[in-house]
Amino acid sequence: MKILPTLTLCGVLLIHVNAHAQSDTTTLSYADSTKTKEQHILTAADTTIRYRINGAYLGSMWTDLKYTVSRPAHWNGKDFTRLGIVLGTAGGLLAVDYEVKQFFLRNHTNFWNSVTGQIEPFGNAYSPYLVGGMYVAGVISKNRQLEHTSLMTAKSLLISTLIYTFTKSVVRRGRPTYYDDNLVFNAPFSMDKYHTSFPSGHMLTVTSVATALAEAYGEDHPWVPWVAYSIAIMTGTTRLYQERHWSSDVWVGASLGYFVTKGVFKHHRQLERKKAMAALAATMP
Template identity: 60%
Template sequence: MMNKRITGLLLLLLAGTGLYAQEDTTRARPDSLPVAIAADTIRPITAADTTILYRINGKYFKSIWDDTKYTVTRPLHWEKKNFVQAGAIVGLTGVLLASDYGIKQFFVHNQSTFWTSVTDQIEPFGNAYAPYIVAGMYVAGVVTHDRKLESGSLMAAKSLVISTAIYTVIKSVVRRGRPTYYDSPFNFAPPLSGDKQHTSFPSGHSNTVMTVATAIAELYGKDHPWVPWVAYGIAGLTGVTRMYENRHWSSDVLIGMSLGHFVTKSVFRHHRELEHKKAMQLMLR
């Protein structure tokens, strides 16, 4: 859409200058000739001119800090629809808080050897597999000289860094007891206490897998509509495994996934805003 607007503006400028180019040069004013010549040298701004691609360097590491500030302060710039979405998440979290004990009991009483073998294959997507997927994307991009893949993997990586830092801070403050150790979903320890039993909120696995899933959906969802379905499907199943294995309450999983999704969306939104700013600067030269 941005390219169409830019191209339209350039065509309008060319049409204006073209009026002088069509005049009889024997009658044209002397100062009109340079305008006609300049019009012939105008090159439309293309996507390649405005695209920002990352490599591992100082600029990339600075962008991590810039994106962190942008993400943390993003709620200050929310529109009405954003508050509605946040309200829906808060409301659903409240419902799950009231249902956490019942959901735990459902999974505990429906465990089986077969389902445990299935969840054992899915659960690593929220921990071991996710970093390897991002690293694999980066290596593939470098080896095949696919700059979009290389840069996209670095955007996924910094989304993962930011979301991990945020959920770690939340987990250290909200010391919620894990369902593995406590039957009550309302068992909390003082903030910053160091015991491992109170590290339930939010779910780190859910945050990690949703961060990577959202990044992949942002990168390839437009060209391949099936990608978001697969990515988000795996993320959702990973969250279910954390409840099945009695490692997290359902509300932990929801907030973990919401956090990963929000952070990654913010990183990619900021990226698009920077590309738009770059395009505007090129137009004003």
């Protein structure tokens, strides 16, 4: 099966990444009432949150979902700038959706049919298998970082998929497979297969996983984001080549996967900082 060499390669890369795990301790210092410096070592148990499949993890899904959907109420100038970029780019692509479709139609060949057939499953089958494989490998090898990363990835993917599913149910846009007009829409919550184009679920899935891997390993291993996002871009290109989505669908799917996953990891870091500060406060005289 073509999925086996893919998962094997991903497994080798993850083993390499996790061979360079971060330190389990964090050093913090503070001045006491006499102004002398004392140094306190906070262990990983004091400063990190590592998930397992239990009640705490399941509860965090609801907490992160609420955090994600409530973010617009807390946006600042930079956030609105990012929104402007996403919407502006979507509008620009909307204007050239038909031309992009025609470009790929003119360049269909047997070679590219074969290539896109190998890449396309990263947006559905490969990504869940990869996350599941990461979890099993982490449990078997007792690698808590890998186990935790797989669960964070799964949670990000679940939350982004919930938002995507609701959006697709409301915005019933015609697929380019069936229409040449990119502005064909059906009534919200209609159930026909012809109006399921917006946004791209494949792109959302692969971008969610790519962003999670970049968040977890990108700082220590700069090559990880390059590989992960390159696969995501290639996957999105296959959806255009196969006439399954308009270019604006792919862009919005990628944006949803990226920003939702970034938000989930940001919230997790906030919770870790709160835990570390509470642990530090408990050691102060």
